[in-house]
Amino acid sequence: MTMQTEPSTVNNGVNVAALLEAREALQATPEAGQFTWRASCAWVDGVHSRSTVEGFFGLGEEQARKAPHIIEADHPEQFAAADMGPTPAEVGLAALASCLTAGVAAVAQNRGIQLKSVKATVEGDMDLAGVLGVDAEVRNGFSAIRVSFAVDADATPEEIAGLVAQSQKRSAMFDMVTNPTNVRVTVA
Amino acid sequence: MNAVTTVIIGAGQAGLAMSRELSHRGVDHLILDRGAVANAWRTERWDSLSLLTPNWANGLPGAPYRGPDPHGYMAVSDLVAQLDAYARRIGAPVQSHTAVLRATRTDAGFRVETNREPIQCTTLVLATGACARPNVPAVSAAVPASVFQTTPSAYRRPDDLPDGGVLVVGASASGVQLAREIHASGRPVTLAVGWHTRLPRTYRGRDVEWWLDAIGALDEQFDAIDDLERARRTPSPQLIGGAEPVDLNALQDLGIEVVGRLSAVRDGQALFSGGLANACASADLKMNRLLDAIDAWVAERGLGDTLPPPDRPAPTRLPDAPSLSRSLSDGGIRSIVWATGYRPDFSWLDMPVFDARGRLRHHGGVVAAPGLYALGLTFLRRRRSHQISGVGADARELAAHLFRRLGTRRAA
Numbered sequence: 001m002t003m004q005t006e007p008s009t010v011n012n013g014v015n016v017a018a019l020l021e022a023r024e025a026l027q028a029t030p031e032a033g034q035f036t037w038r039a040s041c042a043w044v045d046g047v048h049s050r051s052t053v054e055g056f057f058g059l060g061e062e063q064a065r066k067a068p069h070i071i072e073a074d075h076p077e078q079f080a081a082a083d084m085g086p087t088p089a090e091v092g093l094a095a096l097a098s099c100l101t102a103g104v105a106a107v108a109q110n111r112g113i114q115l116k117s118v119k120a121t122v123e124g125d126m127d128l129a130g131v132l133g134v135d136a137e138v139r140n141g142f143s144a145i146r147v148s149f150a151v152d153a154d155a156t157p158e159e160i161a162g163l164v165a166q167s168q169k170r171s172a173m174f175d176m177v178t179n180p181t182n183v184r185v186t187v188a
Numbered sequence: 189m190n191a192v193t194t195v196i197i198g199a200g201q202a203g204l205a206m207s208r209e210l211s212h213r214g215v216d217h218l219i220l221d222r223g224a225v226a227n228a229w230r231t232e233r234w235d236s237l238s239l240l241t242p243n244w245a246n247g248l249p250g251a252p253y254r255g256p257d258p259h260g261y262m263a264v265s266d267l268v269a270q271l272d273a274y275a276r277r278i279g280a281p282v283q284s285h286t287a288v289l290r291a292t293r294t295d296a297g298f299r300v301e302t303n304r305e306p307i308q309c310t311t312l313v314l315a316t317g318a319c320a321r322p323n324v325p326a327v328s329a330a331v332p333a334s335v336f337q338t339t340p341s342a343y344r345r346p347d348d349l350p351d352g353g354v355l356v357v358g359a360s361a362s363g364v365q366l367a368r369e370i371h372a373s374g375r376p377v378t379l380a381v382g383w384h385t386r387l388p389r390t391y392r393g394r395d396v397e398w399w400l401d402a403i404g405a406l407d408e409q410f411d412a413i414d415d416l417e418r419a420r421r422t423p424s425p426q427l428i429g430g431a432e433p434v435d436l437n438a439l440q441d442l443g444i445e446v447v448g449r450l451s452a453v454r455d456g457q458a459l460f461s462g463g464l465a466n467a468c469a470s471a472d473l474k475m476n477r478l479l480d481a482i483d484a485w486v487a488e489r490g491l492g493d494t495l496p497p498p499d500r501p502a503p504t505r506l507p508d509a510p511s512l513s514r515s516l517s518d519g520g521i522r523s524i525v526w527a528t529g530y531r532p533d534f535s536w537l538d539m540p541v542f543d544a545r546g547r548l549r550h551h552g553g554v555v556a557a558p559g560l561y562a563l564g565l566t567f568l569r570r571r572r573s574h575q576i577s578g579v580g581a582d583a584r585e586l587a588a589h590l591f592r593r594l595g596t597r598r599a600a
Contacts, residue, residue, distance in 0.1 A: 030544060144509065145462075162473050168466040169383075178462035179451040 014109040032059050039071075048074040048084045089124065089142070096173045097122040097147060103167025104151065113159060116152040145177065192218045193594065195300050195309040197291075199225045199282045201271060202564030203315035205249045205579040207280040209587030215594065218309075219280055220302065222287040226271040228317060232341040233264050236369055238429025240361060241397050241575055248274050249580035259395065261429030267576075292538045297559055311559040311590050314548075318566045318574050320533035324526045325357075330453035332516050336523040340366060343525060346373030352522030353377075355458060355514065357450045359384045361424040363527030364434040370525070371444050378514060378521070379439060380460055382449035386435055386471040386504070387425040391479060392486070393496040396427070403485045405478075406572035410552050420567045423529070436468065436504050447511045456517035460510070468504040476500065532565060553586045559593060561586050 026033040035058035041051040054068040072085030086094070097120040108115050124142035129135040151160045168174045194210055196203045199221035210217045221227050239246055244258040246267070251274055262270070275282060283304075290301040297310035322339035331337060336350050340362040343349075346369055356367040359381040371377040387396050400406050413419055428434045436446055448461035461467075479500060486492055514521060534548055541556045543549050549556040552569040563582055564574065572578035 158473065158476065161469070162477075165466055165470040165473055168463065169470060174463060174466075178448070180454065180459050 010109060010112050010114045012105045012109045012113075012115050014106045016106065016109040019106065020110075034058070044084075045082075046074070047079070047081050048072070089126065092177075093122045093124050093145070096145065096171075096177055099171045099173035100147060100149075100164075100167050103171050104149065104163050107163045107166045107170075108153060108155075111159070111163070113153050113155045113163065116154075117150075118152075119150045121148045121150075122146070189299075189306050189308055190218075191308040192216055193309060194218075194311045194313060194590065195220060195298070195307055196313040196315050197221075197288050197300075198315035198317060198564070199275065199280065199284070200228060200315065200317055200564065201226075201248060201576050202317065202579045202583065203313070204271065204275055204278065204280050205583035206313050206315060206563055206587060208249055208278045209583045210590075211278065213587060213591045215587075215591065217281065218307065219282045219315075220286040220288060220300070220307075221282060221284050224284045225275045225280075225282055226268045228319065229264050229268050229271070232319075234340065234343050234366070235345050237264050237365070238262060239264070239267060239576070240425070240427045240429050241577065242395050245397055245401065246270075246576045248576070249583065251277065263429075288536050290536050290538050293557060310594065311561070313586075313590070314534065314537070314555070314560070314562040315564055316532065316534075317564045318532055319530035321531055322526060323529040323531055325450070325528055327450065327453045328524075328526060331524060332456050335516050335521060337526065338523065339526050341530075346370045346375060349375060349525075350522040351375065353520045354523050354525060355380065355450075355516075355521045356525045356527055358382070358527035358529065359426065359436065359446075360527065360529065361427055363525075364426045364436075364439060365428050366525055366527055367439055367444055368428070368432070368434055368442065371439075371442055375522075376443070376445075378445045378447055378511075379436075380448065380450040380458075381436065381446050381464060381467060382461070383423060383467055384471050385423045385425040386475045386501070387427055387478070388435075388475070388499075388501050389427060389431060389433065391482060392498060396425075399482045403481060405481075406570065406575070406578070408571045410567055410569050410573075416567065419571070420565075422567075435501065436506075437502060440505065445511065446506065447514070453516065456515060458514045458516055458521070460512050460514070462510075462512060464510050465506055468506060472503050553582060554589060559590075561590060 035056060037056050039051045039053045041049050043049050049072075051071040051073065052068050053071065054065050056063050071091060073088045073091055074084040075081035075087050076083045101118055101120050104118055105115060122145065124145045126142055127138045130138035130140040149164050151163065153160060155163075193215050194217035196206050196217060196219040199219045203219050203221070204225070207217060207219055223231060238261040240261070242258065243253045243255060243260050243262055246262060247253040248270070287303045288300055289303065291312060292299050294308065296308060298308070298312040300307045300309065300312065322341045324339060328337060338349070343366065349370065352375060354370050354375045355378050356363050356370065357380045359367075359379055363379065367377045367379045389396060391399060410416055426435050432438070440446060446464070448464035449467065450458055451461045452459045479498065483498055486495060532548065534542075539557050539560070541549055541560065548562060548565075550562050553562050553565070555562055562568065563586060564579060566574045568574070569582045569585060570578060573582055
């Protein structure tokens with residue numbers, strides 16, 4: 001007896017229907033789409049700090065998470081620090097890579113492409129003459145960032161390139177890294 | 189007050205096509221235009237502009253192109269002459285030099301207030317087009333006063349600009365064309381490139397418009413595509429009415445510097461997005477998907493041997509590190525051309541027919557107020573709606589709707 005198999009359906013674990021519904025709903029009530037994301041950061045010791053991410057505002061009200069998320073940041077021993085976590089700049093690179101990777105999964109789901117594996121490798125170049133104040137001509141931040149994707153999926157190379165392109169087009173982190181943002185820092 | 193069954197606002201190709209349809213159905217009507225026939229084509233286009241579509245595609249309803257150069261691209265002045273002749277031929281009742289100041293609903297239909305006598309009508313057709321106003325982003329307000337700013341609607345020729353460097357913002361049809369001619373005038377051009385649509389002028393020996401027509405892409409219907417809003421936002425293609433390539437590779441070969449989307453003006457500096465590579469990669473991917481569809485169409489029909497082989501444009505080349513900023517106060521950039529798109533202008537339409545973002549609410553040109561119609565907007569009823577070749581079918585379908593409505597009203 002042969003087994004009756006279900007027609008294969010793509011499952012990348014992304015609920016695209018819910019995302020599309022949300023997009024539809026936001027067109028009717030744009031104010032629900034006004035979100036404010038937050039993190040708080042406490043100094044621990046030296047250049048080691050601990051950020052906590054829990055609530056956010058969105059869908060018209062204050063939202064809670066199941067539990068707070070903790071992100072440690074420190075500097076490596078080469079900087080005479082305790083290496084209790086990645087540098088903040090590396091957290092930023094990881095944020096960019098994870099934002100683009102999530103985007104690849106969501107776009108693949110929406111386009112009916114089954115992913116097998118996705119790996120993003122991200123590098124940022126930095127001249128320390130900037131942050132150390134050695135050379136005023138050198139910027140503090142990255143002079144260039146490179147992200148390289150290795151994607152194994154039931155798709156042509158062009159379709160995979162299309163996933164990666166669309167994920168950049170819809171990425172919050174990609175936008176924040178590539179475009180200026182007004183930042184205001186105050187003392188309470 | 190004058191009364192007429194239907195008022196058409198705008199005597200361009202859309203208004204004239206509608207006039208012809210209404211005349212066929214015996215609907216008495218009047219076309220109002222703030223200037224003369226083809227006013228925007230006469231007064232709001234640059235000198236060198238030719239249509240992006242070849243002449244065979246630029247016929248009007250009932251008047252296909254019969255000139256000597258079907259594969260050429262007519263200059264705007266030729267289009268104006270063609271529209272003038274067409275208006276005479278169809279006996280279009282154009283009341284020129286009549287600017288509409290306000291249109292409101294009345295019990296009997298609509299009241300149209302103008303710089304002359306007001307007009308009462310039962311049905312009203314908005315045919316002022318998709319390009320009534322240039323879009324200028326809010327960051328323009330932060331540009332130093334020493335920099336001359338203009339738009340493709342006001343620009344006529346390079347010598348209207350001060351000598352010196354020019355920043356052209358936007359790399360759709362207007363932006364790439366103006367970048368090219370301004371650079372050729374000796375003013376060094378920097379082109380800020382956001383999302384754009386890349387198309388080759390020809391592919392496998394035929395004009396790309398021929399292919400779009402052949403594979404049916406231009407006839408896709410507004411109610412049969414996945415994301416109409418996105419389709420309506422699609423930037424115009426990087427084409428020129430002529431053989432010269434105007435893609436980013438060609439412009440860079442001429443010495444034009446390409447930079448990312450203008451994202452801010454801060455402290456006298458223009459800041460450009462670092463996402464240029466993806467904007468170009470996306471456009472290349474999209475172009476190649478279209479060319480794949482053309483190749484598939486050819487293969488399905490077994491026509492491969494009758495045509496030249498696929499001649500895909502080279503991928504867009506970019507510098508390793510495109511500039512991220514440019515001073516607007518050191519004299520290097522003396523003028524900015526905002527080629528950042530156009531939008532319709534219905535500011536005089538005093539009716540609750542707009543969505544939260546101020547866009548006209550309509551279903552294929554049937555506007556949310558009974559008896560009110562729109563024509564000539566981007567992807568109004570089909571992908572070709574905004575082209576010269578698109579107004580005929582749209583006008584026919586909307587005139588039929590309008591005529592049924594008049595019948596219903598009379599019967600009631």
